[in-house]
Amino acid sequence: MTIRSLAGAAAATVMMASLAACSDNAEEPAASAEAQGQNWRYAHEEYEGDVQDVFAHKFKEYIEDNSAHTLQIHRFGELGESDDIMELTQAGVLQFVNQSPGFTGSLIPEAQIFFIPYLLPVESEKVVTFFEESKAINEMFPKLYAEQGLELLTMYPEGEVVITADEPVTSPEGFQGKNIRTMTNPLLSETYQAFGATPTPLPWGEVYGALQTNIIQGQENPIFWIQSGGLYEVSPNLIFTGHNQFTTAMMANQEFFNGLSEEDKELVRNATDHAFEHIAGYVPGLGEKMLDKILEDSDEVTVTRLTKEQRQAFRERAPQVENRFVEMTGESGAELLEQFKADLEAIENE
Template sequence: MLGSVSGMAQADTWRYAHEEYDGDVQDVYAQKFKEYVEKNSEHNVQVYRFGELGESDDIMEQTQAGILQFVNQSPGFTGALIPEAQIFFIPYLMPTDFNTVVKFFENSKAINEDFVDLYADQGLELLKMYPEGEMVVTADEPVTSPSEFNGKKIRTMTNPLLSSTYEAFGATPTPLPWGEVYGALQTNMIQGQENPIFWIESGGLYEVSPHLIFTKHGWFTTAMMANQDFFNGLSAAEQKMVREASDWAFDETIEHIDGLADRSLEKILASSDEVTVTRLTEAQMNEFRKRAPQVEKTFIDMTGNGGQKLLNQFKADLKAIK
């Protein structure tokens, strides 16, 4: 692969890998970025989807090594590299109202300034963070309280804070790479997982984990970034074009996800008679919310003063938006 990559670099093709399948949200963003770059420059963009170059950890390593120029990776996996990125997994910190979420990503100082510095420390040029969808839990039976999670193994990304969240919720967190999730649900090795509803639909997870639980505890977030040495080596005009491509792809992706959850849920319900939908009441959500402070404490323990400052900025940004 390294030999072919070297040849491609001479052909002026930029390589961009993401974590999802054809037509999923990250793929929409990548294709819009590609479209803008190829329309406004002499460069070509080769997009690699999930599995074509490995899993999330693999494509990040390849980006840091300069084999890939661009990568899309969610903070769920970046948390091992940038502990502060785990902030998105503090439950009930983020709103779930679509318009509020979009305004937060557009205007947040924490998102658009503080995270840029954190990623730069790891040799990465953060170009855009964007939301993908409200997190939905699937399980082997409907769940409406933390006590009903007792004894259930819930798959998490390889992310310590997400594990802390499900411990707080009463479950047994079980980190697994994405490629093993469907089989683990099918064989009852795990009893549940969480993802945006479009991913539950496109990955067929409802087929083996049919009970959908809308807890409103957060949104799935992802980040698009470049190898910093590569980015710094671009001319000022090319850097400007790449940033404009990132912004345009963001706007196009936000338009795509508006209503996507409802459309995906309709497809799921049309495909299976076994699926149930549980939407927690405010009183039921409060039982989960009460457990959020212990996850915040875990986040501060992991990240120290820097994490505390970032959390304060998050809350200030959210307060300003609301």
């Protein structure tokens, strides 16, 4: 068993013991438990002050301001890594989880749609509207998540994905011979193969050291994560290819959610909307602010923004990733992709 798996198992044991010790409310009638309030647990994948943490605290704020319930937030590493917190949520140890499709894709292959390059616009001001109004996201995805015992509450963008590397790169040829870290996501691996690199799946906890020792020569993440994780210290060349938005999803354990009263279900939905609305105004401009911090902190950082012509060389390779997505997901993936594109077109034409 790996250290990461041991950490996750230990965390699960601790959490199970904690739940057992605090189970008095669970044994009481639902009305009594609601009157006294329950303590719910919520885990996400990021550090203090990062986007998912801001979202979680806005969610907590609404829950605690409008009910007797309390919310306990667990940040990255406190309960293991992304796979661990998903397992804890499916087991009912956690009530809520925030996890990107980059990891959920192993459970729900269709969630990998967010890794088709140049599908989601990175510069459109309407991207938030897409998440709010998309039939693919709000009608089709909840059914897929439900099959895994998860109640999908929302999806939201965290900002443009930026590649960092050991040298500036402006073409697919520049990525040849480079090991680029990817999340444990087959379609993201397909993307970097198409881009000319060698995809190297690694859990987040190993990325900094792997960059530092040149096991990998690059990785991708939104700018705020590159800043908060210090990745620019060991991978100082930032490359804006414009190929994707980083997307994440917030979910509940479905058995827990279905067991809530109608009043508490509405509370959770309203808290989700409250957090989403805050993030919709928080994320725009965040990348540039974090880039300024990076540039203030390091004289070694370079910033390469690909021109329209340079992006085209990467864009031309996107169809093979899209075709692979359909091969991996079959009819359900093809229908989802068709609706996804229709939703994007409708919103851009509004």
